[in-house]
Amino acid sequence: MNKFYITTPIYYPSGKWHIGHCYTTVICDALARFHRMKGEDVFFTTGTDEHGQKVEKEAAKRGVSPLEFITPLVNEMKEMWSLLDISYDRFVRTTDSAHEECVKKIYEKLYKSGDIYKAEYEGFYCVPCESMWTEAQLVDGKCPDCGREVEKRKEESYFFRLSKYAPAILKHYEENPEFLQPKSRVNEMVNNFLKEGLQDLSVSRTNVKWGVPLPFDEKHTAYVWIDALLNYVSSLGYLTEDDSLFKRYWAADLHLMGKEIVRFHAIIWPAILMALGLPLPKRNYGHGWLLIGGEKLSKSKESGSEELTDPYELIKRYGADAVRYFLLREIPFGSDGEYTNERFLLRVNADLANDFGNLVSRTEAMMLQNFGCVPKRGKEEPLDKELIGLAESAFAKVEDAMNRLNAPEALSAIFALVSRANKYIDETTPWALAKDPEKKERLGAVLYNLAEVVRMTAVLLKPFLINSPALVLKSLSQDESAGFEALKFGLMKGGEKIEKLAPLFPRIDVKKELQAVAEFVRANRKKENPVEKEESVKEKISIEDFDRIELKVGEVVACEKVKKSEKLLHETVKIGEEFRSVVSGIGKFYTPEEMIGKKIVLVTNLKPAKLCGVLSEGMILCAEDENGVLSLVTPEKAMGSGGSVR
Numbered sequence: 001m002n003k004f005y006i007t008t009p010i011y012y013p014s015g016k017w018h019i020g021h022c023y024t025t026v027i028c029d030a031l032a033r034f035h036r037m038k039g040e041d042v043f044f045t046t047g048t049d050e051h052g053q054k055v056e057k058e059a060a061k062r063g064v065s066p067l068e069f070i071t072p073l074v075n076e077m078k079e080m081w082s083l084l085d086i087s088y089d090r091f092v093r094t095t096d097s098a099h100e101e102c103v104k105k106i107y108e109k110l111y112k113s114g115d116i117y118k119a120e121y122e123g124f125y126c127v128p129c130e131s132m133w134t135e136a137q138l139v140d141g142k143c144p145d146c147g148r149e150v151e152k153r154k155e156e157s158y159f160f161r162l163s164k165y166a167p168a169i170l171k172h173y174e175e176n177p178e179f180l181q182p183k184s185r186v187n188e189m190v191n192n193f194l195k196e197g198l199q200d201l202s203v204s205r206t207n208v209k210w211g212v213p214l215p216f217d218e219k220h221t222a223y224v225w226i227d228a229l230l231n232y233v234s235s236l237g238y239l240t241e242d243d244s245l246f247k248r249y250w251a252a253d254l255h256l257m258g259k260e261i262v263r264f265h266a267i268i269w270p271a272i273l274m275a276l277g278l279p280l281p282k283r284n285y286g287h288g289w290l291l292i293g294g295e296k297l298s299k300s301k302e303s304g305s306e307e308l309t310d311p312y313e314l315i316k317r318y319g320a321d322a323v324r325y326f327l328l329r330e331i332p333f334g335s336d337g338e339y340t341n342e343r344f345l346l347r348v349n350a351d352l353a354n355d356f357g358n359l360v361s362r363t364e365a366m367m368l369q370n371f372g373c374v375p376k377r378g379k380e381e382p383l384d385k386e387l388i389g390l391a392e393s394a395f396a397k398v399e400d401a402m403n404r405l406n407a408p409e410a411l412s413a414i415f416a417l418v419s420r421a422n423k424y425i426d427e428t429t430p431w432a433l434a435k436d437p438e439k440k441e442r443l444g445a446v447l448y449n450l451a452e453v454v455r456m457t458a459v460l461l462k463p464f465l466i467n468s469p470a471l472v473l474k475s476l477s478q479d480e481s482a483g484f485e486a487l488k489f490g491l492m493k494g495g496e497k498i499e500k501l502a503p504l505f506p507r508i509d510v511k512k513e514l515q516a517v518a519e520f521v522r523a524n525r526k527k528e529n530p531v532e533k534e535e536s537v538k539e540k541i542s543i544e545d546f547d548r549i550e551l552k553v554g555e556v557v558a559c560e561k562v563k564k565s566e567k568l569l570h571e572t573v574k575i576g577e578e579f580r581s582v583v584s585g586i587g588k589f590y591t592p593e594e595m596i597g598k599k600i601v602l603v604t605n606l607k608p609a610k611l612c613g614v615l616s617e618g619m620i621l622c623a624e625d626e627n628g629v630l631s632l633v634t635p636e637k638a639m640g641s642g643g644s645v646r
């Protein structure tokens with residue numbers, strides 16, 4: 001039996017889900033289901049990428065542990081996959097102890113073999129992307145992937161001998177054209193990275209605590225990208241006592257991912273596998289993006305748009321099948337595709353409500369009305385034979401497209417059959433046949449042919465849509481778990497009971513719905529961004545109001561951590577001749593030692609309060625950046641304490 005090991009990337013559980021996030025996973029799910037229906041031994045994995053500085057900072061901002069912060073977001077992600085009926089066999093969290101153990105063992109192995117070594121390191125780090133860049137790779141001094149500011153960093157680090165593997169990777173590309181697709185990604189990798197040779201890669205961090213500590217040097221944690229890539233083998237129990245899954249499924253048959261992360265999968269990952277002496281994945285595919293206004297769909301760039309991109313809301317409004325169908329059918333595979341509500345609604349309306357929904361409801365209604373069940377197979381005329389031929393040849397087209405991972409093409413072959421069947425209804429005019437008792441036999445033959453096409457279409461659609469194919473099969477008294485062996489014309493005997501179906505995809509009034517959606521998005525944006533709202537409604541205050549706040553320069557003369565709190569520091573602040581006890585939530589950003597001697601700005605007339613049992617008689621002012629990082633507000637010129645701030 002053929003095995004098929006397929007993976008999605010593991011997701012950053014940011015909580016800001018949009019329809020673009022569902023793209024990779026829905027395609028993988030359709031492929032996994034397709035191969036299972038072919039009778040193959042499929043293993044399909046996905047998961048969450050949970051370590052790194054971003055998570056550490058977000059958690060600190062909220063005063064909770066990283067795991068406490070991330071777990072509800074992971075659960076949200078799982079819920080979304082369950083709403084979309086994603087049939088993964090394993091969900092890997094990089095915080096699972098089994099995964100962490102695997103990461104440690106792999107680092108140990110590579111350290112022992114000399115593929116990992118220690119050295120000093122300087123570069124430019126993009127916090128949101130968790131990527132380190134050399135100066136030459138920066139674009140206008142900014143991150144080449146996301147265009148955001150980068151931080152210059154110098155640190156001691158362990159390096160992986162990536163440079164050693166460049167020639168072998170190039171050779172592998174040449175000898176295995178399937179390894180990296182589409183072809184344009186090969187050119188990208190070769191021209192942008194491999195041609196000039198590779199530099200060794202820093203694979204550990206000392207400044208990121210939220211990560212897997214290296215077994216041979218616990219000051220260092222594993223670089224998040226290596227940690228994440230290793231999920232593809234930790235999920236199979238690699239280097240554990242029971243590695244039967246690993247033996248059964250490795251090497252991966254397909255790693256599917258968005259084009260922005262091809263570099264990690266097609267260069268770093270094969271090099272690590274080579275260093276481990278493991279076979280390489282058979283195929284990597286870097287798909288395109290869902291765009292809004294020509295830019296990659298992402299929560300942060302969506303602000304001005306009226307497109308509804310929240311997958312939960314889309315599923316709630318139109319159903320999981322409609323969302324899956326849109327993603328699988330509308331975006332040309334391998335290229336980018338624009339996302340708009342209009343395109344979504346038009347596509348769902350045209351194909352699912354009009355073509356497929358209509359074919360099913362017309363066929364079943366006519367059978368019920370004239371026979372009360374599925375009629376018997378009749379004598380076939382040339383027109384019938386053409387339809388039957390198309391139904392029987394559809395699978396080969398679908399299979400050919402799916403072998404190339406091209407779900408849009410596979411669906412287009414299935415919908416060509418649906419359209420042909422609708423046209424067949426117009427050509428055979430069963431409503432006219434029904435009026436003439438002498439044509440009852442012909443009517444039966446026509447409706448039988450249509451019933452078989454409906455049944456076969458439902459089977460063909462099973463990897464792509466979930467609820468509707470099952471409903472259709474059930475309504476024809478057919479086994480919902482049918483595999484592709486059911487794609488033979490003529491399997492129904494006649495006499496099958498028909499259960500009347502509610503419309504599978506109610507027709508949408510696109511114009512009205514577009515207005516409703518735009519209103520929903522506007523109203524929701526206000527709800528989602530209470531900060532924005534708060535800022536915009538904050539009243540203007542008079543100078544007298546401002547005067548009521550007493551601000552002074554103080555000097556921190558003593559500072560210690562507040563017990564049992566990671567976030568709070570307890571400072572003694574000198575203000576002129578006076579000393580005050582102050583508690584501030586900056587423990588994640590400043591050590592007590594760093595605080596001593598700092599001149600800070602303090603609100604001195606706040607009512608005193610107790611925080612974690614410690615008296616606080618003032619509030620230290622800080623600025624906060626978009627990542628929640630705090631920075632003390634200090635007077636720009638040297639001055640003593642006690643001065644007022646206005």
Ligand code: MSP
Pocket residue numbers: 008009010011012013020021022023024049228229230256257258259260261288289290291296297298
């Ligand atoms: N954590 C890394 C992957 C590590 S795998 C060893 C990551 N995560 S992600 O959450 O940012 O992306 C997960 C998947 O969603 C990727 O395949 C990515 O390309 C895809 N998409 C995110 N936004 C997308 C669009 N706007 N359009 C299509 N797919 C996109 O990268």
